[in-house]
Amino acid sequence: MASEQEILEGLADIVNEETGIDQGDVQADKSFTDDLDIDSLSMMTIVVNAEEKFGVRIPDDEVKNLKTVGDAVAFIQKSQA
Amino acid sequence: MSATSKGFASALSSGIPTRHARISGVGGYRPKRIVPNAEIVDRINSSDEWIRERSGIIERRWAGPDEGIIEMSAWAAEPALAMAGIEGSDIDAVVMATVSWPYQTPAAAPLLAEHFGSKAAAFDISAACAGYCHGIGLASDMVRTGRADNVLVVGVERLTDFTDKDDRGTAFIFGDGAGAAVVSASDTPGIGPTIWGSDGAQWDVISQRESWIDVHEKDLGWPTIGMAGQTVFRWAVWGMAPVAKRALEAAGISADQLDAFIPHQANVRIIDAMIKQLKLPEDIPVARDIAYTGNTSAASIPLAMERMIRHEEIPRGGLALQIGFGAGLAYAAQVVVIP
Numbered sequence: 466m467a468s469e470q471e472i473l474e475g476l477a478d479i480v481n482e483e484t485g486i487d488q489g490d491v492q493a494d495k496s497f498t499d500d501l502d503i504d505s506l507s508m509m510t511i512v513v514n515a516e517e518k519f520g521v522r523i524p525d526d527e528v529k530n531l532k533t534v535g536d537a538v539a540f541i542q543k544s545q546a
Numbered sequence: 547m548s549a550t551s552k553g554f555a556s557a558l559s560s561g562i563p564t565r566h567a568r569i570s571g572v573g574g575y576r577p578k579r580i581v582p583n584a585e586i587v588d589r590i591n592s593s594d595e596w597i598r599e600r601s602g603i604i605e606r607r608w609a610g611p612d613e614g615i616i617e618m619s620a621w622a623a624e625p626a627l628a629m630a631g632i633e634g635s636d637i638d639a640v641v642m643a644t645v646s647w648p649y650q651t652p653a654a655a656p657l658l659a660e661h662f663g664s665k666a667a668a669f670d671i672s673a674a675c676a677g678y679c680h681g682i683g684l685a686s687d688m689v690r691t692g693r694a695d696n697v698l699v700v701g702v703e704r705l706t707d708f709t710d711k712d713d714r715g716t717a718f719i720f721g722d723g724a725g726a727a728v729v730s731a732s733d734t735p736g737i738g739p740t741i742w743g744s745d746g747a748q749w750d751v752i753s754q755r756e757s758w759i760d761v762h763e764k765d766l767g768w769p770t771i772g773m774a775g776q777t778v779f780r781w782a783v784w785g786m787a788p789v790a791k792r793a794l795e796a797a798g799i800s801a802d803q804l805d806a807f808i809p810h811q812a813n814v815r816i817i818d819a820m821i822k823q824l825k826l827p828e829d830i831p832v833a834r835d836i837a838y839t840g841n842t843s844a845a846s847i848p849l850a851m852e853r854m855i856r857h858e859e860i861p862r863g864g865l866a867l868q869i870g871f872g873a874g875l876a877y878a879a880q881v882v883v884i885p
Binding site: 504505506508509510512513525528 | 599600774775776777779780783784813815819
């Protein structure tokens with residue numbers, strides 16, 4: 466099971482690959498839409514890649530609840546437990 | 547006492563040899579009225595840049611009152627018949643794929659057959675954006691089994707009749723148009739096996755929002771088509787890339803042998819993500835007709851193929867992988883020889 470920091474770093478890599486956003490800007494308190502300007506389709510790509518990387522399932526209905534990077538990290542960590 | 551068979555089942559003849567089928571002609575009709583993003587942005591509080599980023603769409607065509615389902619189909623079919631070198635009297639069956647023919651019954655296909663002076667078998671199929679590839683698969687089987695020598699397959703939509711012009715999820719995507727193909731008997735294989743399927747558990751992901759009965763009984767005015775964009779995106783990219791691979795495998799070819807990739811023109815973002823998932827070699831031309839045509843559902847693949855042939859982007863006689871996917875959720879894919 467990955468630590469919170471490991472999930473954050475892994476997620477930052479995924480966000481960087483999809484959007485080109487610098488990994489250092491992908492912080493827990495950042496909003497995917499308002500701060501990082503990630504649209505709904507890029508968000509879905511990030512979700513699918515995160516599922517693969519962390520071995521978790523993130524249902525479509527759950528994606529709208531992942532407002533910040535921290536929300537996603539917490540959901541992934543909870544799912545891995 | 548149970549009923550007893552007379553025992554003649556083994557005497558039944560299907561009367562049909564097996565042979566090959568190919569697409570012998572393709573044609574398209576695009577409505578006259580060009581609608582740029584600027585014309586629709588106000589009602590969805592959007593911008594040209596926003597629409598281009600999220601869909602790749604620059605403009606689409608909206609059909610006028612004189613561009614009905616049958617008229618557009620006929621104008622798309624005429625060049626397809628000409629390319630195939632046949633006339634209306636040579637058509638053995640008409641298969642129309644559409645979700646926007648405004649009559650519950652009869653189907654549109656008999657009217658199109660009548661337009662060409664044909665009394666051939668004629669029926670519609672309802673498989674939304676996968677309808678054209680369903681039609682090509684059916685037509686191929688009809689020709690291969692000897693049931694028909696020439697089948698006219700048309701994908702046609704007036705989606706704007708069922709579009710909520712205030713819906714930020716769909717108003718900028720849908721367009722109108724018609725694409726047609728003729729499937730004919732062939733000495734060599736021209737249409738690979740069709741890989742198809744559906745997922746009715748997700749029937750409401752893309753659907754007419756209310757049933758006709760609810761519209762009538764609850765006085766809801768007029769139904770429009772709704773779509774859960776993120777869910778469709780996930781299914782279309784990560785669900786359909788394996789289907790495309792299976793169509794290649796079934797045809798016995800590898801991706802690098804393709805001369806064209808013609809996916810349903812749903813959204814450029816879906817197309818780009820699908821290419822990535824398929825690891826499609828970069829030199830293979832990919833249909834991007836959506837930029838100027840929008841998403842025309844059943845019409846999108848033949849329209850895209852028609853444009854690529856007309857612009858000489860793809861070689862006649864080469865191999866194209868085509869895949870349709872949409873409401874149902876239904877999908878169909880096959881490899882075809884470009885006419």
